[in-house]
Structure formats: C-alpha cells, structure tokens
Amino acid sequence: MHKTQADTLEFLQTFLPLLEATPEDRSVILCVPFTDLGTLSQNLHGSRVQVGAQNMHWESEGAYTGEISGSMLTELSVRYVIIGHSERRQYFGETDETVNLRLKAAQKHKLTPILCVGESKQQRDQGETEAHILSQLKHGLDGVDQNNLIIAYEPIWSIGTGDVCASDEANRVIGLIRSQLTNKDVTIQYGGSVKPGNVDEIMAQPEIDGALVGGGSLTGDSFARIVNHQ
Template sequence: MRKPIIAGNWKMNGTIASGSILIEAFNSVLQDMELSCDVVVCPPFTAIERAVALTRDTAIAVGAQTMDYHDAGAFTGEISPLMLTEVGVNYVIIGHSERREYYGETDETVNAKIKSAFHHNLTPIVCVGESLEQRESGHTLDWITSQLKGALVDVPKEQVSQLIVAYEPIWAIGTGKTATADQAEEVCKEIRDYIRSLYDDETADAVRIQYGGSVKSENALEILGEPNIDGALVGGASLVVDEFIDIIKAANQIGA
C-alpha cells in the first residue's frame, strides 16, 4: 500500500514569525499522533531555514515551492538545489500552474528540474493540471498526459517510482471549487495508467499521486479515499491549523 502524503503549499504567505507559530501548533498536535502518512510544509524561501529547525526530529518534513535546475550561476533571484539541500530541505514543488502561468515554466524546464532534484536527493512534487476551458472542451486527459510526457523525458523508472505527481486542476486552485472525488479519481487513475504505459506496472503502482485544488477538512476524507489518490497538495487550508490537521487526520485514517 502506498503511504499517503499531505503537503502544505504556503505560497507567498507568512513570515518567519507567523510560519514558526504555525509549525509549532502543528507539532503540538502531531507529536501525540501515530502517523501513517507523510507530512510536508512548503514555506516561502525566507522561512525555510527556521522551518527546518523547528521540524527537526518531528514527523514534519520541509519542502521548497520551486527551484532552479542550475547548481549556481548568473541567475538573479533564483534558488539552486544546492542551497535547498544545505538548509535541510527534502522536497520541492515543480511545475505548479502558477509558476507556469506567471513565470514561464514549461514541460522542458520541469523536466530539467526533476533531473536536478533527483541529482541532489530532493523528492520532486510534480504538478499537472488543466484549465476550465480544457476541461469543458474534453481535453483534460490529453493535456495531462502531454504534460507528463514532457516532464518525464529520460527520467529513469527508478526515479519515477520515487517522485510524487500532484494533479491540480487549475480551475479549482484558490477558487473554492473542487473537483468531485469521481473527477479527481478519473484523472489520477489516468495518470497512473499513463505512467504504466511509459514504464511498467511496478513503477506505476509505486508512484504517489496527490490531488490539489481547494482541499479542506470537509472534503478530504472522500477525496483521499479514492484508490488512486495518495494524498493532497493543500493550499490555503495549510495556513489554518485546524484545517490542515483535519486533512492530515483524514489521510492518517486512510493510511492506517
């Protein structure tokens, strides 16, 4: 059975101080729980080092929200994988739709970042997702598989089995709209089947697939109960202690 993974993407929210308060609150609850799921928080870059310090010897791992694929160089404003590993980061979100839309990320750069992340022992959380127009025109599955095809070029199956795919329908991110459990499962199953067609059964069965898009406490258990959904990439709800803890509890119930 695949171990569920809940990751909180804080986006450009919070300071070192407010992030510390959040993590301390998460720690105070999670330390008394026997977890059967993985938990990750992805703060802004300025708060990462403090987050790593606060989560040391706890059940929480720390991820970054993006990175450059170069180790170093004249890339003003970018963060390299070496910088992330130096401060103790374990995961990195790659190809989020907001990065694609606002900062020009492509399937090619996503592919380069996946390779760089693995080279530096970072676990990539690779985002895919369709727009409302693509869904309504019936192109969801074609779009998702094309993103995966580009992202996984020359990535060996040993690495693919370790990465995490986050299905995030763009029309459900921060809108309050959520894909139904059936809609989310349909796409997550297609993702697994497509990976199976690219690699093999063992690789496809090992890949953990998250759903992301207005996940909250009231819908988490239903979504996470689907057979091909192995966790959630949580946005706004990861900034609210009770909400995020309830989502973790739902995953814990599924993973037990």
C-alpha cells in the same frame, strides 16, 4: 507566498501538537517560501514533518539572479521541492521543458520532486483534459527517475476557487496518470481546494494517495484536520 518567519513559528506552535495522534504511515511535508526554510528546518528536529521548497532552478549555480539551486536547498535540510505548480506555469512562464530540467536537477541533488500537472477550465470545457495531462507527463517525465517522484494532479480551475473537482472524477484522472507511469507505486496526490470539510471523501478514493493543500494549510488546526483525515 504566505507567512514570515515569525508567522511560521506561530503556525508550528499550533500545528505540531495536533500531530501526536496522526497515524505513523502518513507523511507530512511543509513546502514553504525560501525565507522560511531555515526557520522551519531548525524547529522541526525530532518531528515527523519534512521540509519542502516551492521551486528551484535547474542549474547548480550561475548568473541567475533571484533563483535558488538544489545545493542551497539541501544545505537547509530540504528533502522535497514542488516543480511545475500551475501558478509557476501561469504567471512565471514555466514550460514542460523547464519543468523537465528542474525535475532532473532536483533528483541530481537527491531531492524528491513533486510534479504538478492539470488542466485549465477552458481545456476541460473543450474536452482536452486527458490529452493535455498526457502531454505534460510525456514531456515532463522524459529522463526522470520515477522511483524518486511524487505527482500532484491539480485541476487549475479548482485552485483557490472553492470549486472542488468531484472526488470520483479526480480519482479517474489520477488513475489515468498512473496508467502512464512505468512505476505504478508513485505517490499521486490531488490538489485543488482541499479543506477539512472534503478531505475525507477525497482520500477515500482508491487512486488518490495524498493531498497537495494550499489555502487549507494556512492555519495549524485546519491543516492538522486534513492530515488527520478519516
């Protein structure tokens, strides 16, 4: 929950020029608050940057005050949507069942969902990391088309804490996630205190295809450094 429309325009003025030397094979998606989607879409024409939302409802319309439907997003040229982020699960009651409904609704509307999975510190300390993530995948991906999907592994204990999961451990868990998929080519990202100072090491890992960036994306120069990792 960052940035007004004016803040978004200021961010783009800094960020977009820094992408001129970015390798062509890198995809860049900005997942912004609902109020910024229109502004972002209008100012990215001709840019390589894609627009994503941070959540959506599973129904196409109805009496769901405060929610956003897939058609409302696609009308604004949104192509991606984050589903099941740990903060949605922690603060707003998201469950594997509702995550599954949202994933299928996103695909119905031709959106590419970014499914977030990950364990809490308590689950990791108790040796439950693998079992928890496998359960999230089993229930979340039921009936979901893996040919139109991105997955993000975000260890909850690392988000916003500055405590980064060791890159080799992130690689191991992401390898575990990939082993459970029927489509082994699904893009799997790492998310959790990704910043300019550690992105090169993270992205050097063979199983990690990309990064889901939080606080490190809030300034144009910081996020551009992450995008342009070595």
